[in-house]
Amino acid sequence: MKLLTFEENGKLKLAMKTEQGILDVAGALESKTSMPEGMLPVTIHEIIEGGMEAVAALQRFADQVLAGGTEGKAYLLDESTIQFAPCVTHPSKIICVGLNYRKHAEETNAPIPEYPILFNKFANTLTGHGCEVPLPEKVSSQVDYEAELVIVIGKKAKYVDKEHALDHVFGYCNVNDLSARDLQMRTHQWLLGKSCDGFSPLGPYLVTADEVGDPNNLDIRCIVNGEVRQHSNTSDMIFHCDEIVSYISQHMTLLPGDIILTGTPAGVVFGYPKEKQVYLKPGDVVTIEIEKLGALTNRMVSEQF
Numbered sequence: 001m002k003l004l005t006f007e008e009n010g011k012l013k014l015a016m017k018t019e020q021g022i023l024d025v026a027g028a029l030e031s032k033t034s035m036p037e038g039m040l041p042v043t044i045h046e047i048i049e050g051g052m053e054a055v056a057a058l059q060r061f062a063d064q065v066l067a068g069g070t071e072g073k074a075y076l077l078d079e080s081t082i083q084f085a086p087c088v089t090h091p092s093k094i095i096c097v098g099l100n101y102r103k104h105a106e107e108t109n110a111p112i113p114e115y116p117i118l119f120n121k122f123a124n125t126l127t128g129h130g131c132e133v134p135l136p137e138k139v140s141s142q143v144d145y146e147a148e149l150v151i152v153i154g155k156k157a158k159y160v161d162k163e164h165a166l167d168h169v170f171g172y173c174n175v176n177d178l179s180a181r182d183l184q185m186r187t188h189q190w191l192l193g194k195s196c197d198g199f200s201p202l203g204p205y206l207v208t209a210d211e212v213g214d215p216n217n218l219d220i221r222c223i224v225n226g227e228v229r230q231h232s233n234t235s236d237m238i239f240h241c242d243e244i245v246s247y248i249s250q251h252m253t254l255l256p257g258d259i260i261l262t263g264t265p266a267g268v269v270f271g272y273p274k275e276k277q278v279y280l281k282p283g284d285v286v287t288i289e290i291e292k293l294g295a296l297t298n299r300m301v302s303e304q305f
Helices: 025-029 044-066 102-107 162-168 241-249
Strands: 002-008 011-018 021-024 094-098 117-121 133-135 147-153 169-176 200-208 219-224 227-233 259-261 285-290 294-302
Touching (some): 002 044, 011 044, 162 169, 162 241, 169 285
Antiparallel strands (some): 011 021, 147 169, 147 259
């Protein structure tokens, strides 16, 4: 199942992508004629926490609505007109893995990590597909793109072994882990360069794990202004998704809705020779595409303050 969140009249609303189009779940639930029997989760986090039972209930409800002919089709939205929000809206933790693709570590002349390199971002970085991303030109001139696969936790995980780690995953999505390199490299801590406003566009969809299959065999690309800058496969990860979830769970409790950014492949601007480094500027359009997860596109703009 492909889930999404969109904004309407200042409110976040749950929707799902179907073969017939984007179903406004929240809108359909507001109709007395379409109310299902029993309770149905109405936010993305309620679906995540409810797991496969909630997904199954939502699918039954969607089938019921869409079987309603003209009335049901009234809740189908034109995807091109949706104001997307982050597909996961309120993660309690945003955990990132650095230098997790072998060729990316090599292009930046970094040693292959012995353990996953972890850092964090904050909720201020979250934004949605199609949203404009402000470049913090007042403090940075070196904003870089990073195509990444996101793991979305579905079940509480603590001291989980690798063999069972993916049982705790609800699904996956795209992210652009935008990075202000001049701020990131100012100190040994990367947080400053990773946590500017809007630096984690997330989406467009949250795709359930059953639809994705093996997360370490997915084509991944970053396209800037129509030019492919990154093209790899998640199989190039140094630490695979099951290892990452297991490792993090040894040190902190992972909760439903937590997101883990799993690292970026080779091809970032920072990996180019200095004379060829051209960082993002206002007007640039960046698309992150991961197999089975759709395409996440954002335009860079000048920050207004």
